[in-house]
Amino acid sequence: MDFELDDDLKNIDQEARRLAANFDDEYWRDHDSRHEFPWDYYNRFAENGWIGVLIPTHYGGAGLGVQAAGVLLRAVASSGGAMNAASALHLSIFGMGPVIHHGSEEMKEKYLPPTATGELHVSFGVTEDDAGTDTSGIRTSARRNGDDWIITGKKIWNTKAQQAQKILLLVRTTPKEECRRPLDGMSLFLADLDRDYCEIREIPKLGRNAVNSNEVFINDLPVSGSDLVGEVGRGFYQLLDGLNPERIVLAAEAVGIGRRAIECATAYAGKREVFGRPIGKNQAIAHPLADSHSELEAADLLWQKAAWEYDRGGKNIGGLANMAKIRAAEAGFRACDRAMQVFGGFGYATEYNIERYWREARLMRIAPVSQEMALNYVAEHVLGLPKSY
Amino acid sequence: MKILVAVKRVPDPNATIKVRPDGTGIVTDNLKYVVNPFCEIAIEEALRIKENHGGAEVVLVSVGEQVCQEQLRTGLAMGADRAILVLQDGDVEPVIVARALAKLVEQEQPDIVMLGKQAIDDDSNVVGQMLAEMLGWGQGTFASEVKLSEDKSSAVVTREVDGGLEDVEMPLPAIITADLRLNEPRYASLPGIMKARKKELKEIPLGDLGIDQSVQVKVHKLSPPPERQAGKKVETVQELVDLLHTEAKVI
Structure with missing residues (x-):
């Protein structure tokens, strides 16, 4: 077993982060407050071929798997762009899954190339x-x-x-x-x-x-x-080739947002001095951050396992996708909530961005499926318990 | 036309660098590495020459450990054609890098060797100059603009010098080192990353080049810069002026 990303995935992670770094917290804060679609950001990623990550090479994409898509979306989510950055791209990534897997040749020829270039939304x-x-x-x-x-x-x-x-x-x-x-x-x-x-x-x-x-x-x-x-x-069954990848990449995004929040909170805890010493010296501050860090690590492994299962055409995809979503949504939101606690009042102020991450990470516990319905799936299909509804 | 571009692996300029307690080097655990930003500009310029002058082969060269292939792959993903990694463990001092490049120039016969003006880790700013001397070629260092003649037999390099710009003309082959304002490097695209993995990356042990490897410079000690003292807030302009006069003694 090898937990190291292969060279392609490492490059994808590094280059996506580099490109996303052009759009800082202020950019996202501004677009979020004005309800304005982040076109500059979207266009930069489209121009550089990122939207076609899952689209087969024959139709102008990169022909990669859900793990690569997850690495990309985790990178943009952890840039400070959070869900705004991820959602601006991800619909065109997992949304076309059913078309890639079940569409007619004519449909694929017509719609996949402009999706890969970002022209078709x-x-x-x-x-x-x-x-x-x-x-x-x-x-x-x-x-x-x-x-x-x-x-x-x-x-x-x-x-x-x-x-x-x-x-x-x-x-x-x-x-x-x-x-x-x-x-x-x-x-x-x-x-x-x-x-x-x-x-x-x-x-x-x-x-x-x-x-x-x-x-x-x-x-x-x-x-x-x-x-x-x-x-x-057969629509519902075909749709699963969009729904399962969606759960997996959203789990990756939740990990990205959580990591960003913990990174900010850790930096803040190290330099914010109260009673003559940095607050990070207090275990009441340090332990929740360490705990969240480990939760995010665990969730990060789980979504990658789900992606690996999907990409190799495995059968246990529904269970893994739902479990990854459950763990990552909890870990991501808790990380943001704890980061807000570390920042105290400043965490509530828009200027420090934590409240934006917090609002967006909260969504992960409801969408694309509620935690409760994801648990129902695991109870029924993984544990074999009788259906409860 | 062929352009050889030197690429150095350096710590991420945004990373916080810590010096080892014994002063023998920096703490490298968990340190992120990138392509030296000036080398990135050199790669970009080579790619632009290729695109704007009817094609050229862009060959990247790095001297260092196996992991330097990560940075070479980044350059290949940007669009370079192939790469050569001269393998050597540990730090390689600039003069040895220059000798290794001179040897490769003999083998590859490029028309231009592009380098960053300096690496952001040791700030030596010498490899390009030494290489030009070893080869007996002209050099345009600190380039902020590069113009090739129509027949590609010469280049005019605009150099950023104190107080202005200087244009120098040199016949090709020549050495050009890139300054910050030469261009804005492109990002590797996803298709570029996917293509890069199929491109040739040749490894040559430094020992196989048959060059003089005698060490001439030994680093004795590294020490971190002194910590910045906390500033002071003053209430009034008068107080500021007084302190500048009595405490800082600058007026």
Whole structure:
């Protein structure tokens, strides 16, 4: 067993950090407070080919695995850009997973190259108000119109929908009652996010405000038959090639944010003097930082194991992806919370950035799936306990 | 056209450097290493010459330990064509680096040797100059601009000197050392990183070059700079002026 990153991954980590270092805390604080998409940052990463990390070389990407994507996203998250930096890129990285694995050749030729260069922005359209994690309960549906389809419904929490030209939509094509299993009968479309048929409303929220989250109201959106991803009725199962990588790379990002917070808090604890000595000399300050550091190390290994399993085509991916997400979200948020405690009042002040990391790390315990639903998955599918809901 | 670029592995300029208690060197545990920033500028200039003058082969050379291949890979990821690592354990003093480069110049026959004006670790600022002397070539050091003649037989190098700029012209082959304002180096792209792993990186033990390796300079002791004293806050301008007069004795 070798825990050392190989040379390619080391280079990816180093070069992504170097590029991200051009965008400092002030940049992110500013974009976050003005709710402004970080275009300069996005374009620099796009120009340098980073968005195509998972896209096969044949379609203009680097053809690397989820571990490489995780290393990249951990690097940008730990730069001080936190979730804003990671989310600006990651939709185009894991979001196209189902297209890479299940799309038609024509679809891949058409959409993967512009995704790799960063020109094409894709939003993810799965969650609905009334369905949430109970994905089988989605109401957005598609009906046939000759060779094409017409979609009606409503999606929520669509990241970057304001910028996106395309949306990967999960819709019902067969009513749940008529399906053998509740998760059958759904289909996946890489639909045009046509503003004539879709209304997009930004949701005001606690953090990660440089990257918008939205509600999308879809009214009789015409979708070409060629925009169907894979097979009719297999949408949910195909979507797993986006959902599992999503959990894994978000775990990597949570580790990145947590590390950043601990780094800042450690530097602060070493120089902030109270009662004539640095506060880092106090174990009440030092132990939580050391504890968080070790939690982040553990979470860092777990997401990499999940990525390794995914990249080698292993079978235990769901369990590992959920476990990595659970551990990293806890470790990342706790690290930010403890960093805030170390900074005291200054941790609450915007100027010191800790409150921004804290707001963004909090999201990881809810998204892309709540800790509780991830635990349910582990209880049922890893431990073999009866389903609780 | 062929351009040889010297690349040195140095500690990250943003890292905090600690001197070992016995003064024999610096603490290298957990220290991050990068391409010397001036060498990076030299690589960038070589790549620009290649791109703007109808192609050239850009060959990187580093002298040092096996780990220096990390920095060579970074240069290859930026776009250099191949690399040579002259292997030698421990510190290699500048004159030996210059001799090793002179030997490689004999083998490679480049038209230009590009170097950083100095390395940010030991600040010696001598390898380029010594190499020019050993080869009997012209040298344009501290370059802030490089212009090649149409037929690529000569170069005009703008040098940053005290109080202004100086243009010097020299026939090629020549030695050019890069100053800070010569260019802004590009970042390695992800496709660049992926291509770099397939590029040739040849290793040659220093001993195989058959050069004089006698050591001429021995470092006796390193010591950290004195710690900065805490400043003092004053209430009024009058108080400041008084202190400058009575305590600092500068006015």
